[in-house]
Amino acid sequence: MSIVTLERARVTPCGGSALLLEAEGDLTLPTQMGIWNIADEIRDWPGVLDLQPGMNNLLVVLDPVEGDADATAARILARWQDIPRTRTLGRLIEVDVVYGGEGGMDMQELCDIVKLTPAEVAARHAAPEYVIFAPGVSPGFGYLFGLDQRLFCPRRQVPVMRPAGGGVAIGGAQSNLGAPIRPGAATMNPTGWYVIGRATNPPVPFDLDYDPPNRVSLGDRIRFRIERLDA
Amino acid sequence: MIEIIETAPLNAVHDLGRLGTRCYGIGRSGAMDRVALAAGNAMLGNDANAAGIEVQLFPIVLRFTVDTMVAVTGADAGALLDGVPVPAFWAMPVKAGQELELVSPADGMRSYVTVAGGIDVPVVLGSRTTALRDAFGGFQGRALKAGDMLPIGAAPALAAREAAGFGAASPWHAVTRPACGDAAPDDITLRVVPAGEYEQYDEPSQAALWAQPWTVTTQSNRQGYRLQGDKALVRQPLEMRSHGIVPGVVQVPPSGQPIIQLSDGNSAGGYPKIGVVIDADLWRVAQAAPGRRLRFVPCTPALAREAERELAHYLDTLRRQSAWVRRAA
Numbered sequence: 001m002s003i004v005t006l007e008r009a010r011v012t013p014c015g016g017s018a019l020l021l022e023a024e025g026d027l028t029l030p031t032q033m034g035i036w037n038i039a040d041e042i043r044d045w046p047g048v049l050d051l052q053p054g055m056n057n058l059l060v061v062l063d064p065v066e067g068d069a070d071a072t073a074a075r076i077l078a079r080w081q082d083i084p085r086t087r088t089l090g091r092l093i094e095v096d097v098v099y100g101g102e103g104g105m106d107m108q109e110l111c112d113i114v115k116l117t118p119a120e121v122a123a124r125h126a127a128p129e130y131v132i133f134a135p136g137v138s139p140g141f142g143y144l145f146g147l148d149q150r151l152f153c154p155r156r157q158v159p160v161m162r163p164a165g166g167g168v169a170i171g172g173a174q175s176n177l178g179a180p181i182r183p184g185a186a187t188m189n190p191t192g193w194y195v196i197g198r199a200t201n202p203p204v205p206f207d208l209d210y211d212p213p214n215r216v217s218l219g220d221r222i223r224f225r226i227e228r229l230d231a
Numbered sequence: 232m233i234e235i236i237e238t239a240p241l242n243a244v245h246d247l248g249r250l251g252t253r254c255y256g257i258g259r260s261g262a263m264d265r266v267a268l269a270a271g272n273a274m275l276g277n278d279a280n281a282a283g284i285e286v287q288l289f290p291i292v293l294r295f296t297v298d299t300m301v302a303v304t305g306a307d308a309g310a311l312l313d314g315v316p317v318p319a320f321w322a323m324p325v326k327a328g329q330e331l332e333l334v335s336p337a338d339g340m341r342s343y344v345t346v347a348g349g350i351d352v353p354v355v356l357g358s359r360t361t362a363l364r365d366a367f368g369g370f371q372g373r374a375l376k377a378g379d380m381l382p383i384g385a386a387p388a389l390a391a392r393e394a395a396g397f398g399a400a401s402p403w404h405a406v407t408r409p410a411c412g413d414a415a416p417d418d419i420t421l422r423v424v425p426a427g428e429y430e431q432y433d434e435p436s437q438a439a440l441w442a443q444p445w446t447v448t449t450q451s452n453r454q455g456y457r458l459q460g461d462k463a464l465v466r467q468p469l470e471m472r473s474h475g476i477v478p479g480v481v482q483v484p485p486s487g488q489p490i491i492q493l494s495d496g497n498s499a500g501g502y503p504k505i506g507v508v509i510d511a512d513l514w515r516v517a518q519a520a521p522g523r524r525l526r527f528v529p530c531t532p533a534l535a536r537e538a539e540r541e542l543a544h545y546l547d548t549l550r551r552q553s554a555w556v557r558r559a560a
Binding site for chain 2: 002027049052055064138143152158171172
C-alpha cells in the first residue's frame with residue numbers, strides 16, 4: 001500500500017473558504033505536535049472560523065466573505081516552517097477489546113488482505129501504545145497513531161454500513177476506537193474501514209453535560225488489551 | 232408554539248450550523264439549503280441564523296397556537312394554509328389555530344418553514360441545528376414527529392401590509408446561474424474549486440469532471456450525494472491520510488464515481504478529493520432531486536468570494552424590502 005507523502009509541505013484550497021495544510025514527510029509524532037501547535041496559533045487569526053487537525057494535516061475554515069484564502073495560505077506555510085514540534089503527551093487510557101467475532105466482523109477480510117492470522121492481527125494491534133492524533137469523523141477518540149505497518153490496509157472500494165459503539169477499526173495507516181452509542185444516536189455508520197474488534201466497556205469520550213464536552217484530548221494515549229479472540 | 236400534526240420522517244429543526252466544534256469531530260451540519268432558510272429569516276426580520284424547520288420528506292402538517300408570521304421558502308411544496316394555496320417564497324400572518332400543510336414539491340427537494348422569532352430550541356455547542364447522527368441539538372436531538380410542540384422565540388408583533396402576505400424572488404431567479412457552455416437548461420450548474428488531489432487524476436478524468444453531466448443517484452441524503460457519470464474518474468491508487476473535510480467536498484472513492492459530502496457528512500475523511508463545490512452553490516445541490524444532472528464549472532477562491540457577495544446582496548435586499556412591506560401590528 002502506498003501512502004501519499006509530500007516532499008515539501010503545502011497548503012491547498014478546500015473550496016472557496018477553507019485551506020488544507022499538509023505536512024511534509026511521514027506521519028510522525030513530532031510533525032503532529034507541530035500541527036497541534038500551529039492550530040493553537042491560527043485559531044486566533046482574523047477571518048478564521050474553525051480548525052480541524054487531521055493526520056499530518058490541518059483544515060482551516062475561513063469566513064467565506066471576509067477570509068482571504070491566498071494571503072492566509074501564504075501565512076500558514078511561512079509559520080509552519082518554524083513552528084515548535086514538541087509538546088507533552090496526555091494520560092493513558094486502557095481499553096479491553098474482543099477481537100474478531102460478531103463485533104469485529106471484518107477481521108477475516110482484513111486477515112486475507114494483510115496475510116496474517118486473526119491471532120497475529122490481534123497481537124500486533126494490541127502491542128503498541130497509540131496516541132490520539134486528530135479528531136475523528138464524529139465525537140469520540142479520533143484518529144489513533146501507532147499502528148503496526150504490517151496492519152496497514154487500503155480503505156474499501158465503496159463504504160459499507162457498520163454498527164456504531166466501541167468498534168476497533170483499521171483504515172489505511174490508521175486505527176480508531178468508536179465511542180459508546182449515545183441514547184437516540186445512530187446505531188450504524190457508513191465507513192470504508194475494517195472493523196476488527198469491539199471494546200467491551202469503552203470510556204465516554206464526549207459528554208454534553210461537561211463544558212467543554214470532550215473527555216479526551218489530542219495527545220492522550222490508548223492501549224488496547226486482548227480480552228478475547230472470537231472466531 | 233408550533234404543533235406538529237403530522238410529518239414524514241427526517242424533518243428537523245436547523246439553523247445555519249455549528250462553527251468552532253471541529254476540534255470535537257463535529258462538522259457544520261445546519262440547513263442543506265442555507266439560502267432558503269436565510270431568505271425566510273430575512274423576510275421575517277429574524278436574526279440571519281434563527282432556526283426553522285427543514286422539510287425534506289413530505290407531507291408535513293403544522294398548527295400554530297399563537298398569532299404570528301411565518302415564511303415558506305425553498306422548494307415549492309404546494310403549501311396550503313387552512314386549505315388555501317400559498318405561493319413559494321412567501322411570508323404571511325397566521326392566526327392561532329391555523330394549519331399549514333406542505334404537500335410535496337414538483338421540483339426541488341427541501342422546503343423551509345420559518346417563524347417570526349425563530350424556533351426557540353436550546354442552543355447546544357453554539358447552534359440550534361439537529362445533529363441527527365449524534366442525537367443532540369434541535370428538538371430533543373431528533374427528527375420531528377406528530378405531537379411535538381416547538382417553542383417560538385420572542386419577536387415584535389408583525390403583520391404584513393396585505394393580509395395575504397408578500398412574496399420574494401427565489402434565488403433560482405434572483406442569483407446568477409453559474410455559466411457552463413453546453414449545459415442543458417435543466418442541468419444544475421455548480422462552481423467547483425479544484426482540490427489537493429486534482430492533479431493526480433489522468434487528463435481524460437480531469438476533462439470528464441468538467442465536460443460530462445453527473446447524475447444524482449438515489450443514494451443521496453443530508454450526509455452526501457453519490458453521483459453517476461459515463462466516465463469514471465481514474466487516479467493512481469494512493470492511500471490518503473485522514474483530513475478534515477467541509478460540506479461540498481467532491482470525494483472520489485476507488486469506484487471513480489464521485490460523492491459530494493454535504494451538511495451531515497463526516498467532519499473528516501480519507502478519500503481523495505478532486506474538487507470542492509463552493510459554499511455559495513451548495514443550496515443548489517440541496518434542491519437537486521435524484522435523476523437531476525449536475526454540471527461542474529471551474530472556479531477559484533476569489534470567484535467564490537464574489538459568489539458569496541452576490542448571495543449576501545440578495546439576502547440584504549430581501550431583508551430591506553421585507554422590512555418595508557411588514558409593519559408593526
